Amino acid sequence: MPGKARTTKAKLQSAAFRRTRSDHSKELAADYVELIADIIDERGTARGTDVALRLGVANATVVKMLKRLTDMGLVTQEPYRPIDLTGEGWLMAETGRKKHQIVERFLLALGVGEETARIDSEGIEHHVSDETLKAMGRFLARNSS
Amino acid sequence: MPGKARTTKAKLQSAAFRRTRSDHSKELAADYVELIADIIDERGTARGTDVALRLGVANATVVKMLKRLTDMGLVTQEPYRPIDLTGEGWLMAETGRKKHQIVERFLLALGVGEETARIDSEGIEHHVSDETLKAMGRFLARNSS
DNA sequence: ATGAAAGTTTAGCCTCTGCTAAATTTGAAT
DNA sequence: ATTCAAATTTAGCAGAGGCTAAACTTTCAT
Ligand SMILES: [Mn+2]
Ligand SMILES: [Mn+2]
Ligand SMILES: [Mn+2]
Ligand SMILES: [Mn+2]
Numbered sequence: 001m002p003g004k005a006r007t008t009k010a011k012l013q014s015a016a017f018r019r020t021r022s023d024h025s026k027e028l029a030a031d032y033v034e035l036i037a038d039i040i041d042e043r044g045t046a047r048g049t050d051v052a053l054r055l056g057v058a059n060a061t062v063v064k065m066l067k068r069l070t071d072m073g074l075v076t077q078e079p080y081r082p083i084d085l086t087g088e089g090w091l092m093a094e095t096g097r098k099k100h101q102i103v104e105r106f107l108l109a110l111g112v113g114e115e116t117a118r119i120d121s122e123g124i125e126h127h128v129s130d131e132t133l134k135a136m137g138r139f140l141a142r143n144s145s
Numbered sequence: 146m147p148g149k150a151r152t153t154k155a156k157l158q159s160a161a162f163r164r165t166r167s168d169h170s171k172e173l174a175a176d177y178v179e180l181i182a183d184i185i186d187e188r189g190t191a192r193g194t195d196v197a198l199r200l201g202v203a204n205a206t207v208v209k210m211l212k213r214l215t216d217m218g219l220v221t222q223e224p225y226r227p228i229d230l231t232g233e234g235w236l237m238a239e240t241g242r243k244k245h246q247i248v249e250r251f252l253l254a255l256g257v258g259e260e261t262a263r264i265d266s267e268g269i270e271h272h273v274s275d276e277t278l279k280a281m282g283r284f285l286a287r288n289s290s
Numbered sequence: 291a292t293g294a295a296a297g298t299t300t301a302g303c304c305t306c307t308g309c310t311a312a313a314t315t316t317g318a319a320t
Numbered sequence: 321a322t323t324c325a326a327a328t329t330t331a332g333c334a335g336a337g338g339c340t341a342a343a344c345t346t347t348c349a350t
Binding site for chain 4: 021047048049059060062063079080081
């Protein structure tokens with residue numbers, strides 16, 4: 001392969017890896033706000049303990065992350081009080097929920113079992129571009145009972 | 146929701162998040178090994194610079210990671226020399242390539258454009274369970290020209 | 291054969307995301 | 321009102337995965 005083509009290939013490939021790293025840097029915030037929104041809708045308020053239990057991490061980990069989310073303008077909280085989302089947080093949660101739902105329902109429609117669809121969609125959702133999400137939506141429209 | 150059901154829900158959900166975290170901890174090794182195999186097949190030998198250029202990271206980052214991969218028994222190298230894979234490394238690369246190919250071809254068959262399929266598959270591949278991979282394979286068998 | 295370019299390594303720094311153990315605050319039952 | 325359990329926070333630690341700058345080795349052209 002000549003030198004020019006080699007460079008082009010490297011550029012194309014590195015773009016994909018960069019996108020994946022970028023997806024990962026946004027992933028945790030998305031999962032936290034979506035989870036907090038779910039807990040608030042289910043139980044009225046969200047406590048740190050609920051979040052830790054559902055994520056499968058330690059309380060202290062949640063405390064530290066909530067601080068970061070507060071700095072990002074997604075979460076509000078007073079010391080020793082339950083957590084709430086900002087307007088921006090609710091927006092992000094709603095976007096995340098819609099995307100997550102499409103990915104999970106798509107896997108189900110593809111013939112995957114419920115547990116697997118639930119588990120796989122939790123990771124896949126963060127790497128699905130708008131274009132792919134639309135393709136999944138079309139598939140659902142064609143193949144939904 | 147009664148207390149028992151609440152605990153059950155937390156267990157189910159935390160299992161999904163744990164799986165995603167576990168997927169991420171294996172992801173980088175898989176990408177490195179697959180990439181090194183590709184470069185060796187294309188160019189005869191793989192140098193650190195090639196890897197860094199295609200991943201879009203600094204040389205020093207690659208050096209450090211190669212040390213870890215060597216400790217994991219996936220890579221062999223002598224100082225200032227090109228990189229090679231161990232038998233285990235080649236096996237992992239082959240498994241990864243097959244999976245990656247199925248995911249990328251699946252996205253194409255779903256109607257996604259080439260560039261998007263290339264980019265999205267780079268992240269999605271690591272979160273696809275065997276069951277989902279099989280479902281994608283069935284879809285390809287049904288919908289391939 | 292030697293000097294410059296290309297590639298590799300080291301050193302030192304950073305952030306993110308996890309953990310445990312100990313301290314603190316809140317809330318509820320007695 | 322007191323006490324005690326649950327929840328929260330703080331403090332301190334660790335490893336993964338990035339970076340730049342400087343030092344070192346190899347390769348290649350003259
Ligand atoms: Mn997720
Ligand atoms: Mn791959
Ligand atoms: Mn990948
Ligand atoms: Mn991922």
